[in-house]
Amino acid sequence: MSKQITVPFGPQHPVLPEPIHLDLVLEDERVVDAIPSIGYVHRGLEKLVEKREYPEYIYVAERICGICSYIHSNTYAQGIEKIMNIEVPERAQYLRTIWSEYSRLHSHLLWLGLFADSMGFESVFMNAWKLREHILDDLEVTTGGRVIQGVCKVGGVRRDITPEKLDEMVKGLKGMEPALHDLVNVFLKDSSVSHRLRGVGTLQKGDAYTLGAVGPTARGSGIGIDIRETGYAAYGKINFKPVVEHDGDCYARCAVRAKELFTSIDIIEQCVKKIPEGPVEIKVTGAPDGEYFARAEQPRGEVVHYIKGNGKRNLVRHRVRTPTFTNLPPLVTLLKGCELADVPVIVLSIDPCVGCAER
Amino acid sequence: MAKDQQTTIPVSIDELVARTAQMKTEGFRLVQIGCTKIGDDFEINYVFDKDYVMTNLRITVKQDTMIPSVSSVYFGAFVYENEIHDLYGITVSGINIDFGGKFYRTTIKQPFSVTVTKEDTSCQNK
Numbered sequence A: 001m002s003k004q005i006t007v008p009f010g011p012q013h014p015v016l017p018e019p020i021h022l023d024l025v026l027e028d029e030r031v032v033d034a035i036p037s038i039g040y041v042h043r044g045l046e047k048l049v050e051k052r053e054y055p056e057y058i059y060v061a062e063r064i065c066g067i068c069s070y071i072h073s074n075t076y077a078q079g080i081e082k083i084m085n086i087e088v089p090e091r092a093q094y095l096r097t098i099w100s101e102y103s104r105l106h107s108h109l110l111w112l113g114l115f116a117d118s119m120g121f122e123s124v125f126m127n128a129w130k131l132r133e134h135i136l137d138d139l140e141v142t143t144g145g146r147v148i149q150g151v152c153k154v155g156g157v158r159r160d161i162t163p164e165k166l167d168e169m170v171k172g173l174k175g176m177e178p179a180l181h182d183l184v185n186v187f188l189k190d191s192s193v194s195h196r197l198r199g200v201g202t203l204q205k206g207d208a209y210t211l212g213a214v215g216p217t218a219r220g221s222g223i224g225i226d227i228r229e230t231g232y233a234a235y236g237k238i239n240f241k242p243v244v245e246h247d248g249d250c251y252a253r254c255a256v257r258a259k260e261l262f263t264s265i266d267i268i269e270q271c272v273k274k275i276p277e278g279p280v281e282i283k284v285t286g287a288p289d290g291e292y293f294a295r296a297e298q299p300r301g302e303v304v305h306y307i308k309g310n311g312k313r314n315l316v317r318h319r320v321r322t323p324t325f326t327n328l329p330p331l332v333t334l335l336k337g338c339e340l341a342d343v344p345v346i347v348l349s350i351d352p353c354v355g356c357a358e359r
Numbered sequence B: 001m002a003k004d005q006q007t008t009i010p011v012s013i014d015e016l017v018a019r020t021a022q023m024k025t026e027g028f029r030l031v032q033i034g035c036t037k038i039g040d041d042f043e044i045n046y047v048f049d050k051d052y053v054m055t056n057l058r059i060t061v062k063q064d065t066m067i068p069s070v071s072s073v074y075f076g077a078f079v080y081e082n083e084i085h086d087l088y089g090i091t092v093s094g095i096n097i098d099f100g101g102k103f104y105r106t107t108i109k110q111p112f113s114v115t116v117t118k119e120d121t122s123c124q125n126k
Helices: A045-050 A054-062 A069-083 A090-118 A122-143 A163-188 A191-197 A205-210 A215-219 A250-274 A328-335 A340-349 A354-358 B013-025 B077-088
Strands: A004-009 A021-027 A030-037 A289-298 A301-310 A317-321 B005-010 B029-038 B041-050 B053-061
Touching: A004 A340, A021 A340, A030 A328, A030 A340, A045 A054, A045 A317, A054 A069, A054 A317, A069 A090, A069 A289, A069 A301, A090 A122, A090 A163, A090 A250, A090 A289, A090 A340, A122 A163, A163 A191, A163 A250, A191 A250, A191 A340, A205 A215, A205 A328, A205 B029, A215 A250, A215 A301, A250 A340, A301 B029, A317 B029, A328 A340, A328 B077, B013 B041, B013 B053, B029 B077
Parallel strands: B005 B053
Antiparallel strands: A004 A021, A021 A030, A289 A301, A301 A317, B029 B041, B041 B053
């Protein structure tokens, strides 16, 4: 056996947009063990339910993450509404679905740019972020915010979108689709990318399932888990199929996210065709008394908001299990046996969101 | 949300690991383990999913109760068990990757083991 050495990876590293630390135990260039450490950006946001009343706490829930912010507020609102038996107007459900898919689009394009940049593929980075601007512009026009939207509330949504604007949004997305196809093709069909990612960081289907992998990390290993299939918001009225790849390697996880861009556009188009007229919110009175595990599909996978109330304005507990948190054990498994030089792409292939994970 | 069913089953600490192993045998995946402080007690929820049906095994313990780790059954449980130890101060025995209280680097130790009442307005915006 070769002599083992431990190489620290992070919390500050060129490919890491957020701090996470890995102790990589090496034999020569091969990783034989990886021990993750977090806790650099733990804010204890869940504890604020004791000081913020449940309707205003949604602003805190949205700030758990700067990328999937909208979906956090949406999931929190769903949990409260389920406990209080609130029927949210149908138009609001469709609007929630549209904004959720816009969040997925901007998150996947952000990831694509960062991932390409980590490999030195600068033109993909620039083009991905150029297209992402279009998504952020639409989010800003319709919600008032690019990063934190603040548009979701318990009982519905704060803003409506006019039919003209909805049509304009679909036209804009259809207009950018050719450029999106070019971008994805350039990335996925590039021989250097393929050589760098195929067969690297392979997660077998069985391991992915028992280790708790979610989102593109699970779907890249052939597991078709997608919480949108449970039919929350308006997803139950939309036809779509989760994107699933079967190779389980870095390339498969990338391919899932790339193809999901087009699924999101299709879902938005269907929503705009089917969205009914009507109110976008109802008045909510009282306070939640009960508990519920609210789930939604974030860009990185299943998020769980556990909400427990006792009939008072302050919740007893709000506990958030984010997709990156549950994708840490699969990451540890992925890294065992890989080459040291492959660690950055393997880490980025699960699209880690550390701020989200630590809350 | 017709497909999203949820069931909570109270279990004792003694049967926790065996029940967890049974869930794995039946093809459930571990969704999360989370803790909630209820008065002087702590509710710990072990949540599993299969085909979008959630089953929640719940134990209720005191802070000084030592609970067995289920990481021998589900490897990924170590992240949740270390979190419960660091935020609530509950000892979990036999974790496969035990960070020894250094998973979360909080200035205040076991910050979630104390309930802050609404009357404490020191951090509220005026």
